[in-house]
Amino acid sequence: MEIEELLKDIGKLNFNQIVKRETILYIDSNIRSRKESKKIITDGQKLFTNKEDKIIYNLESINYLNIKVEEENSRIRYDFISNYEKKVKRNDFKFDIYEQQQYHQYKEFESQKLYYQSMIFYAVRALQNLGISGLEQNAFSxxxxxxxxxxxxxxxxxxxxxxxxxxxxxxxxxxxxxxxxxxxxxxxxxxxxxxxxxxxxxxxxxxxxxxxxxxxxxxxxxxxxxxxxxxxxxxxxxx
CATH class of the missing domain: 1.20.1440 (de novo design (two linked rop proteins))
Structure with a gap:
């Protein structure tokens, strides 16, 4: 292939979309292995060499992880957790294996949510190190x-x-x-x-x-x- 044709083909690529796609694939694969949250973010950033790609990587990580947080949040019944813990504290409930299993399942969902949120924290810090500031004060709810x-x-x-x-x-x-x-x-x-x-x-x-x-x-x-x-x-x- 001639160099002119090769350059023309490269010019058709959307590099931002490639970074976003690679980010989601990387984050998803490491989430499954339950890798340490800070290491996932810092190691992932090393996949990219220029500053713009690193910024896109961290932004896409935050966006994807926010979706994961919402997914876990929708699965948690906080009222159930609160009532169960009150009963345990007062020792005033009959042993119910189903109720106990539900409680531990909701707590696992909560743990997973916190895991995603910790990754978001490190991605925000990485963006700040790259010169993107004021993220907390200026963030969307x-x-x-x-x-x-x-x-x-x-x-x-x-x-x-x-x-x-x-x-x-x-x-x-x-x-x-x-x-x-x-x-x-x-x-x-x-x-x-x-x-x-x-x-x-x-x-x-x-x-x-x-x-x-x-x-x-x-x-x-x-x-x-x-x-x-x-x-x-x-x-x-x-x-």
Missing amino acids: NNEVIELNKKIDAILDKLNNIQFGQQILFDTVEDIKTDFISFKTDYPLGKRKWYQRTSGAIISYVGTKATDEIFELIKPELKDFFMHHAIPVITKLLT
Whole structure:
């Protein structure tokens, strides 16, 4: 293969997506072996040589581990744990093997959740060492993430309708959808950088007839999405 053809093929690769995919494969395989949480994060970062890849690795680790935390959280019945421990403390319950098994199962889920959270801690520290600061103070809460995901899904639904209704806009809509889908993985950036990222993505489309037409059709959803966080250029676009 000629060097020009080889370079052309390399240019087609999405390196960010490759880093994200390798990150999930690495984290997942090491979780199964119950490797020490700090070692998983620090050893994984060594897989990548440049700073940008290391940042993406840590961000994707946090995003993936937050999903795992929510999965474990949904499996835990904290009311059951609390009531069981109160009974044990008072010695006022009859021995029930099923109840005991349930308790230990919920505690195992809780332990797994803490294991994931400890990895998130080390990934945040790694990002701080790479120059990404203010993550704790500027972080999204779980409820905020849930609400923003709902707003993104509403925009994606509207874009799907536009895409199937107007084939001429298909490719442009597909590009915009790709950006909105990617926003869901960028919450670890923190609120300030996340809204800078989303605003920048929207602004990059402004000025063409196709995108102006699309944004006009999804204007109500965009207003809801940028509520209280729109920069002047976005505000002007949505008026």
